[in-house]
């Protein structure tokens with residue numbers, strides 16, 4: 552199953568990013584720390600051109616800390632090697648650690664964002680795919696609730712410019728996708744993580760994808776969460792087992808697989824299953 556989702560407001564959001572780009576000193580590209588590759592929009596690399604860029608690995612509280620360290624090293628080393636694409640740095644943040652986020656952003660912007668044209672303070676454009684925590688980051692940096700946030704994709708519908716107390720100008724943008732997701736498993740990871748609205752998904756296929764990944768990579772977390780005595784033989788058996796234990800049975804004794812799929816997806820997204828990363832970087 553391939554996943555496509557490109558609602559109309561994203562074209563306008565893209566045009567706004569193109570218009571705002573020349574005046575920016577740095578681009579803060581927010582990625583999902585659990586899947587930095589799948590959540591990296593190829594269109595944004597094109598739009599930023601040679602602008603310095605910070606890869607902000609958000610939701611790091613939900614990601615496997617070991618994988619996040621590997622990703623930071625990966626982006627730092629590939630960033631240093633790709634001067635053709637402008638300077639790249641990487642940091643990891645979490646909404647639970649607001650003060651640390653402010654320090655990390657200030658430090659990295661101090662290194663990368665040199666204000667130009669006689670200005671004393673920098674301008675930063677916040678971009679990324681939907682639901683990765685862009686508006687949450689704006690609120691953390693502004694230290695007040697200035698942007699709407701929500702646990703579903705496409706909450707922000709228009710560009711919003713915010714002036715911080717330290718003089719820095721931030722521009723929050725709607726999350727944008729790209730017209731065609733070439734890699735079907737990347738699409739599945741995005742769906743499992745919550746970047747695509749549930750209405751555009753086949754819930755059970757997404758849960759089967761997630762179940763099969765978890766059985767292979769995080770079997771101990773699966774056993775612990777669902778209090779299993781042994782590992783189910785495959786993804787479908789895991790969904791059945793969750794249904795049996797947690798989802799209740801339909802009339803006649805059939806397992807409610809849709810409900811079981813919902814439980815697995817929800818418990819991955821909220822971190823109830825544990826700290827899980829869906830991707831690891833290639834060796835560099």
Ligand SMILES: Nc1nc2c(ncn2[C@@H]2O[C@H](COP(=O)(O)OP(=O)(O)OP(=O)(O)O)[C@@H](O)[C@H]2O)c(=O)[nH]1
Pocket residue numbers: 609610611612613644645646647679680681682683684685686687688699700701702703704705706707708724725726727
């Ligand atoms: N666990 C965790 N949740 C986070 C973090 N940052 C944001 N969230 C949650 O992720 C969801 C999406 O956050 P938003 O800030 O609205 O995301 P966005 O990138 O602005 O989304 P769009 O406007 O739809 O593109 C919300 O439920 C946030 O509370 C984080 O660091 N950790």
Ligand SMILES: [Mg+2]
Pocket residue numbers: 685686687699700706707724725726
């Ligand atoms: Mg937003």
